Amino acid sequence: MQGTLSEIDIRSILQLIELGQRTGYLEVEAFGGENATRTLGSIDPYRDPKRRSPEHFWIVFFLNGQIAYAANGDNSLSRLRDYVRRYKVDAALDNVSVPSIATLNAPEYGYLWNLLETHIVTPAQGRSIIQSMVRETLFDLLGLRNGSFIFEIGPALEPQLTTLEIGPLVTHIMKQVQEWKQFHPHIQSPDQCPVIVDPAQLRQKLPENTFKMLEHWADGKTSIRQMARYLNREILPVARAIYPYIQQGWVQLLYPATAATAFNRELTPYPETGVPRIVFIDDGIATCKAVEYTLKQYGYAVAAIDNPLKALSLVFQIKPDLILCDIAMPDLDGFEICAMLRRSTAFRQTPIVMLTGKDGFIDRVKARMVGATDYLTKPFGDSELLMLVEKYVGPCNSDLSQRAQLSLDALEEEIAGIDPSTAKP
DSSP states (O other): OEEETTTSOHHHHHHHHHHTTOOEEEEEEESOSTTTTOOGGGOOTTTOGGGSOSSSEEEEEEETTEEEEEEOSOOSSHHHHHHHHTTTOGGGGGGOOOOSSSTTTOHHHHHHHHHHHTTSSOHHHHHHHHHHHHHHHHHHHHTOOSEEEEEEEOOOOSSOSOOBOHHHHHHHHHHHHHHHGGGTTTOOOTTOEEEESOHHHHHHHSOHHHHHHHHHHOBSSSOHHHHHHHHTOOHHHHHHHHHHHHHHTSEEEEOHHHHHHHHHSOOOOOOOSOOOEEEEEOSOHHHHHHHHHHHHHTTOEEEEESOHHHHHHHHHHHOOSEEEEESOOSSSOHHHHHHHHHTSGGGSSSOEEEEEOTTOHHHHHHHHHTTOOEEEESSOOHHHHHHHHHHHHOOOOSSOOHHHHHHHHHHHHHHTTOOTTTOOO
16 A cells, blocks of 8 residues: 555554554655655665655554554664653663664664663563654654655564554544644744743743743753653643743744754854844845845845744844844744744834735734834835835944854854855855
């Protein structure tokens, strides 16, 4: 059995496997990325693990219509290390010998069995880890809408520690997937990393012990998914717990690449030069380049970025003097960005100008409702743009502080996942 998720969804596939009491494996790959054109039928997880896509690949093993184990396609031990950390034995993985079982089809499973055989992990702990892995994998799969799948009948994964009934598990996780959608657009992915941006407000609203716990985990480097693993919780309850603080703007979410650069790499600090810093957000690449070029010519330090989610992280890091934001953008529109920024005390007074169309009366009303300071009608010329910028941040000396602009450029490149040391001038 194989096909695409536009023909049959994951829930129906699992129900068929359960009804048929099948033994074998289900392999799923999401559409998108560099592996989008590769067909799943060409992959045999029992023979060729190196050809898997670690970011968009999942495999679920079945025994007589029940789930024995589920993996996320990453052949590293990072997930297992996260799970055994809850028992304070993650360091033991460094001393575990290469497993003699499940080496090709499920290396993570083999290492877990070695931990069981050496009594580092108890059978009860092992069952708990497998159950958590299965729930986490199904949470990803049941929310997937575009992808390919193949189910192959084959020998059971040996040895088995536990099996899980599909029906009750799918019903439970489908409810979680539906509730997860309510977090959009504030929470986009369980792989986003929370970071506290307004500790003063949080400390006032939370009990001290709760604040300290959140301060410990919301470090900008630990994802929601990892927090769930460490705390022995499912992803949804963890996201639900921090969601109110994200809504208020007291906690911000970063994507892993952004978090790594923001917290693990030293950025050049922004100089106190008095040069106004401006962030321009528009999903049109040509518009971004044109605005950035114009404002730089007049001495402003400008960061123009065409990805609204990445732009949001940029804004929280550089705290610009002026934000210009288009309304119609994918994933996160200008209204949502403006509303999220206004919830943070750091941006209560920052001028936010929305870019609207010629007939955008309704847009202008909505912009005011979410806290926009002003609007600029598209298309606009250089003179209109400069008049508006001068209105809110004043004129700037055309002899631009090179250090200020270089600092902005470096952060822009990091947000976009580019290494500034290798970027072309």
